[in-house]
Amino acid sequence: MAAFIAFTCIVISIISSRMQRSVINPLTIIFVFFSLMIGLASMGLYNLYDVRDDTYIVMIVGLLGFLIGYVVISVVFPKKRNAYLVTENRYEFKYDTLYFLYFVTIVYMLYRGFSVIILLTQGYTLGEVRGAFTSEVLGSSVWAVIYENYVNKAIIFMFIPIAAIDFFAGKKDKRLLILTFIVAVLSAIGDGGRVIFYYVFIHFLIAAIVYKKRLNISKKMKRIILVLLVLGVTAMYIITKMRGPSASIIQQLYLYLAGAIPHLDYRLYIIDSTNSHTNGWAFLSGYLKPFFHVISSIGIINYPQSFLNSLDLMNVDNFVNIGDRITFNAFVTPFFYYYLDGGIIGVFFYSAAYGVICSLSYNYVKYKPNIKNIAIYLLIMQGVLTSMVRWQFVISAYALSFLYLNFVIKKKKDNDNLDEI
Known part of the structure; x- marks a missing residue:
């Protein structure tokens, strides 16, 4: 069957x-x-x-x-x-609001990351921190949990498609690309998860296909993308090792699907x-x-x-x-x-x-x-x-x-x- x-x-x-x-x-x-x-x-x-x-x-x-x-x-x-064809231009990004949200998110996640680093210095693995994330990192505050689960994480989910669209059809400086990469790394360190890099890859790949007739990347931007890719792969490898002993990469990939x-x-x-x-x-x-x-x-x-x-x-x-x-x-x-x-x-x-x-x-x-x-x-x-x-x-x-x-x-x-x- x-x-x-x-x-x-x-x-x-x-x-x-x-x-x-x-x-x-x-x-x-x-x-x-x-x-x-x-x-x-x-x-x-x-x-x-x-x-x-x-x-x-x-x-x-x-x-x-x-x-x-x-x-x-x-x-x-x-x-x-x-x-x-992406021909309708009835909407636009509120960049001032976006930059403010990026600032708040990065500051919050730096603070959260500091709490994780303290736990790592005490002998925890990143996998153990991930398992005890709510109690050990967020503490006992109900409102801290509410902010993390229903505001911070949701905003991070929202950032990724916005950054992908902005990269192909938005401002020429591509600031959101850099800010989103920073958020992704801080998020991965903060909760020990690697899936956010997969999300970033998905959004940028599909956005590139949607905007296929508008793809025009400068040499400078190509170098930036290459550097970010290398850093992203390196971060995933380090985080995988920090989470403690696990199966081989091939076995993990097989089990993730099968x-x-x-x-x-x-x-x-x-x-x-x-x-x-x-x-x-x-x-x-x-x-x-x-x-x-x-x-x-x-x-x-x-x-x-x-x-x-x-x-x-x-x-x-x-x-x-x-x-x-x-x-x-x-x-x-x-x-x-x-x-x-x-x-x-x-x-x-x-x-x-x-x-x-x-x-x-x-x-x-x-x-x-x-x-x-x-x-x-x-x-x-x-x-x-x-x-x-x-x-x-x-x-x-x-x-x-x-x-x-x-x-x-x-x-x-x-x-x-x-x-x-």
Whole structure:
């Protein structure tokens, strides 16, 4: 069954890329990702456990739902010829606001980084600091946790697509590129994570493709980019070593893709055996968590018990065995959350809803392009290109970053809209 699903995903991705004349459409990428994940998992390298047919059925239903939702929007979305050009200039960045937010973020993260350095000098590894981040680095302050999770992290998510767009279509000095790299390094040091460098790569790569007819980089900027790439790779290597002993790079890369499938299998088995469901809380939890956290902290109401129960059910951070001497956590694909919310029916309808969201985002960039639509699309693609991990909207920082775009992007006055890029 695994080989059939992987082959079918490849065929659909090829047809999609041909029909939409683009390899960066979400439909193609989703199906390429799952063909890789399922194909690699079926190989059983590093003694990975076999996956039940029931889990493959869940994935088939989810992929079918995504395909239907995506195609429906692609068919009905109003189109015009030769529209894949960034020609609409109705929005602009609020650079003063952006520079202020960069300043506040960098100062805060330098302070946070200092706390991490103190822990490292006391003998902690960066992996241990990452595991005890909230208690050891942020302390016991509720408002410090709220600021970190719902403001600072969300702003960092927002910075990356803004910097990518600015690099290709914004000011000529490219300051946001340098500032974003600084933020990325400080973020990686502060919480021991490396994924932010992957996010930066995703956003700049896709933005380069979107702005393909506007790509004109000076020799000076090419040297700056090369230096930043070298520094970024070096930072990832150092952070990997500082996190303590781990598997080889090849094994890590394999497990990052393949491991999600047997891990999903394990988690679905637990859901079925305990008959546990979140009844709709999971799908919107990224927006609900900050809402309940804030109003409960100021004493208005307490968390609904059913929501607290759903958070426990959604927690997949504990390590479990997915193979002989192979433990794994976190990576469960979006289908875990859909299944947890509504069973196999939930998988189909939530996947279809995600397909609608992705298709709308892609078509707005293709047929009604402006910097706001492109920024939203880049964030959506960040979620698509991390499909092996989770339904990204359960992460409040990611969910809120879409809202924060409204604070740094403004609509131009009517008399300015006559000038196009």
